[in-house]
Amino acid sequence: MIALLPWLVAVWLFGIGLYGIVTSRNFVHLIGCLSVVQASTYVLLLAVGYRGGAGAPIFYTHPPGTPAVDPVVQALVLTDIVIGAAVTALLLALALQLHKRRGTLDPDELRPLHR
Amino acid sequence: MMHLLPPLPVAGPLAVAALLLATSRLLPARVPDTVALLTVLLATAACVAMAVGTAATPLTYWFGGWTPRDGLVLGVGFVVDQPGAALAAFIGLLFAATLVFAWGYYDEVHAHFHVLMLLFLAGMIGFCLTHDLFNLFVWFELISVAAFALTGYQLRQSALEAALNFTVVNTLGSYLMLAGIGLLYARIGALDFTGLGRGVAAHPGDVVVAAAFTLLASGLLIKGAQVPFHFWLADAHAVAPSPVSVVFSGAMVALGVFGVGRLTWTVFADSLPVHAVVHALLLGLGCASAVVGGLMALAQRHLKRLLAFSTISHTGILLAGLALLRQDATAGMLAYLVGHGLVKAALFMLAGILLALCGAIDEITLRGQGRALWPVGIAFGAGGLLLAGLPFGILQHGLGLIDAAAHAEGRGWVGPVLTVGxxxxxxxxxxxxxxxxxxxxxxxxxxxxxxxxxxxxxxDRPLWLMLAPPAVMLLAAVVSGGPAAGFAMRAAGQAMQPDSAHILGGPSLPPTPFPAEPPGTGLAWISVAVAIALAGLLLMRHRLPRRALALNDRVSDAVVGSMARLHTGRIGDYVTWMVFGLALFVVSFVLT
Incomplete structure (x- = not known):
């Protein structure tokens, strides 16, 4: 059961993030929900690389061969964080510009092109 | 010498982009144009050389010299095969044509456009050449981020709204892909295509493998704008600057479908459940996209939005060709990809010319205003006829191959459905x-x-400078039929049976023979006739008797109007449809 927990947390975060995006009434809130979806990928990847009782994958003081968690997924998470930061910054900048021009951030009032 | 080529077409544009950005405020006006165009042409030349040099065996390059030890892959590699290199070369040519078209268009922005275009190109070429799943994801992200910035950076109001929708939906796609990669790594413990392929072969019916395919394919189909993941595309294309729309439609969208193909042919080559789902669901989604895109294109008045929906329709044809999982259908898909890229890029450039010279992009506002620009009109008509299926050139060869393959598979309905699109x-x-x-x-x-x-x-750009690239591309699409189809056939063989013996070893899909006769043109002429008749009916509706007009309005509202109302422009609806698409994958894995 404990072994299953991180996977359930990942699915839960993914689900509530999507629910938040679908029902959001404010773009800043929506961007936050996107980050929640992204957090689910962090949890998933870290769960993939976890080894019970193992330490960090740094062998400076430990001899090679000491049990360690998988460093590959940690590299993936790091890349993911960098990408997430770039995209969130870009989205917030777009939202800021939009607020300047339209005075609202409600997705229901903001739609591309005149309808 | 050849073995050092693979990283150059990616590293070159990235380095030049950084240099241009650093020096952009010092450079005189035309220097960024020239430097960017030269860089693109050099990268294209490298890709062409690789496409020629990899006819027999693919070219392998391990970054940092991390070659495999005892059959275990440690590093990240590019494995350049003929389809990948040829596609990269085509994308390079498309970028070169776009930069010529956009010559002097972006004076005021200090080369930012060129920097973003070079990053965009590097991402696409890396996507075509890589042999590592996580590396594929990184290039996918580079493509996405460059595309987000290119859509919104003019900071016009509609562009901002569409760029937000585009960014949120496509970022969700990236996260789906990343989750899929994580699941595959959890099950198999490898990230290179060959190692993953072996691992999948060891667990062919595994639930985790099925879930990983669902997530990866959905992420890529969001980029490929296939029903029901397609909603973002029309908004983004409509508001992006014309040169950017050219590259979006000509290259970026098709790469999403090519990515699904790449994974199906390599990583999931030995998973029968995945093949069954590709065969059933992706074929259905492709056909649905072809028809939905066509109907929605008909319902538009914003010219770039109209062309964007037509891109959805034609990308659906690519997906259907891919989903047949036969060498001849894949060859058809590759040929159609190039043909559609040429024609659609040309049409977006022509729309850009209208926008620049007539100051509008709305079909009804523009009525009659193009009469002075008759050369543009001739090219526009030719592009429309080619899209409708005029049986000359590469598009007809591609669709003919897909149609013949569908018949051979006992799915003769595919060809007529795609023809509706x-x-x-x-x-x-x-x-x-x-x-x-x-x-x-x-x-x-x-x-x-x-x-x-x-x-x-x-x-302020001269007409001939803007008109030359689309004219050349339309001509290329017409004259390059037969030889291109033959080349696509060989490339498809290589794509579907990755000769991985020189990397680690492993067999794959059985080959299918080349069709003996050239594809038939009957269906193509019917398609052209229907297109002309339908366009005529829509343009001449004021001549219809009152009763026929009422009937026409009722039918068109039932068919087109209801579908148009689904395209709300609201981001929550788009994400709901995305979840529906994921559910479709789950259902079809359960059923097959």
Whole structure:
């Protein structure tokens, strides 16, 4: 059961993030929900690389061969964080510009092109 | 010498982009244009050399010298095969044509456009050449981020709204992909395609493998704009600057479908459940996209939005060709990809010319205003007829191959359904052309209720400079039929049976023989005739008797209007449809 927990947390975060995006009434809130979806990928990847009782994958003081968690997924998470930061910054900048021009951030009032 | 080539077409544009950005405020006006164009041409030349040099065996390059030890892959590699290199070369040519078209268009922005375009190109070439799943994801992200910035950086109001929708939906796609990669790594413990392929072969019916395919394919189909993941595309294309729309439609969208193919041929080559789902669900989604895209294109008045929906329709044809999982169908898909890229890029450039010279992009506003620009009109009509399926050139060869393969698979209905898509998009383009260049159609029908916007682009470029690239591309699409199809056939063979013996070893899909006769043209002529008739009916509706007009309006509202109402422009709806698409994958894995 404990072994299953991180996977359930990942699915839960993914689900509530999507629910938040679908029902959001404010773009800043929506961007936050996107980050929640992204957090689910962090949890998933870290769960993939976890080894019970193992330490960090740094062998400076430990001899090679000491049990360690998988460093590959940690590299993936790091890349993911960098990408997430770039995209969130870009989205917030777009939202800021939009607020300047339209005075609202409600997705229901903001739609591309005149309808 | 050859073995050092693979990283260059990626590293070169990345390095030049950094240099341009650092020096952009010091450089005189035309220098960024020239430097960017030269860089793109050099990268293209490297890709062409690799496409020629990899006819027999693929070219392998391990970054940092991390070669495999005892059959275990440690590093990240590029494995350049003929389809990947040829596609990269085609994308390079498309970028070169776009930069010529956009010459001097972006004076005021200090080379930012060129920097982003070079990053965009590097991402696409890396996507075509890589042999590592996580590396594929990184290139996918580079493509996405460059595309987000290119859509929104003019900071016009509609562009901001569409860029937000585009970014949120595509970022969700990236996260789906990343989750899929994590699941595959959890099950198999490898990230290179060959190792993953072996691992999948060891667990062919595994639930985790099925879930990983669902997530990876959904992420890529969001980029490929396939029903029901397609909603973002029309908004983004409509508001992006014309040169950017050219690259979006000509290359980026098709790469999403190519990515699904790459994973199906390598990583999931030995998973029968995945093949069954590709065969059933992706074929269905491709056909649905072809028809939905066609109907929606017909319902538009914003010219770039119209072309964007037609891109969805034609990308659906690519997906259907891929989903047949036969060598001849894959060859058809590759040929159609290039042909569609050429024609659609040309049409977006022609729309850009109208936007620059007539100061509008709305079909109904533009009525009759194109008459002075008759060379543009001729090219526009030719592009419309080619989209409708005119049986000359590479598009017809591609669709013919897909149709023949579908018949051989006992799915003869695929060809006619895809033809509905080509006829509808052809009719949409021809209707717009007739209205703009021939002053027809004073009484607009359902298209007058479509979303639109007043727009302007810089007008000080000479007509010949803007018209030369689309004219050359349309000509290339017409003359390059037979040889291109033969080349696509060989490339498809290599793509579907990755000769991985020189990396780690492993067999794959059985080959299928080349069809003995060239594809038939019957269906193509029917498609062209339907497109012309439909465009004529829509332009001449003011001549219809009153009763026929009422009937026409009721039918078109039932068919087109209900579908148009689903495209709300609201981001929550788009994400709901995405979840529906994921559910479709789950259902089809359960059923097959």
């Amino acid at each position: 080509t006829a509808l998009t052809g009719a949409a383009v021809l209707r717009a052309g007739g209205r703009i260049f021939l002053n027809l159609g004073p009484d607009p029908g359902f298209e007058s209720r479509a979303p639109t916007e007043a727009d302007r682009e810089k007008a």
